[in-house]
Amino acid sequence: MRKLTGLCFLTATLLAGAVHAQGVFIEQGDPSAISAAAVYDYRSNATLGGSAAFGYTYRGVLDMGLSFSAFKYSGGDNSPLVAWWFKPYIAWHAIRSDVMEGMPVSIAFGFGFEKRFYTGNDPYANPDGYAAEPGMSIYRRMEMGSLVFAPEVYLADDISYTRYYSKAQDQPSGNKRSDNGYGFSTTTDYMGGIALLRANLMFKSAKGDTGLIVLPYAGYKAGLTAGIGVGALF
DSSP: OOOSOSSGGGGTTTTTTOOOOGGGGSOTTSOOEEEEEEEEEEETTEEEEEEEEEEEEETTTEEEEEEEEEEEEOSSTTTTOEEEEEEEEEEEEEEOTTTSTTOSSEEEEEEEEEEEEEEOOTTSOOOEEEEEEEEEEEEOOEEETTEEEOOEEEEEEEEEEEEEOOOOTTSSSSOOOOOOSSSOEEEEEEEEEEEEEEOOEEEEOSSSSOEEEEEEEEEEESSEEEEEEEEEEO
């Protein structure tokens, strides 16, 4: 019988850009599962944040999926542009406390590659770019009757590349490029570390093969971020 495996961290920080180890709710060797979820997210430099994601978990060993995020900048050089981010990701549960006797926690390693589009800079060209995010999850799965609780700490690096196509001084965004002799400029930035604390709750159905998850989280990613995700196993 499935043990509500697919929802987990898929939704935990989609807009925060985190790679997801969604197999945390499945014991290693349990049946694989498919999941979908949605998230509302707050960031200190953005408004109107929202995300959706779809994922597949292979027997508590390997996770893969695709997340989609959209939000509007309220501060910084990209204000007031709207960002649209698409990210495929993969995660490997290298150490499982439910398999290795004496291990107090489980550890998963993940990697995501994100394509970023922007809108709202009309009549000038919008910037676009990419981002890479290697990271790791440290978590503990606890089952208490119909409730599964999996607190987790997510740590990662954020490396981004952005290309700006206009140096016009009257464009809507704050990206005022100096006159470098070209109509574009590029930036490659190490955005610093990501640190997120996730409190992951799953409420199993009476049959135990479907359920509801509630995923509050808070932490840091280029500024303070917090949010909550809700999802269901199909």
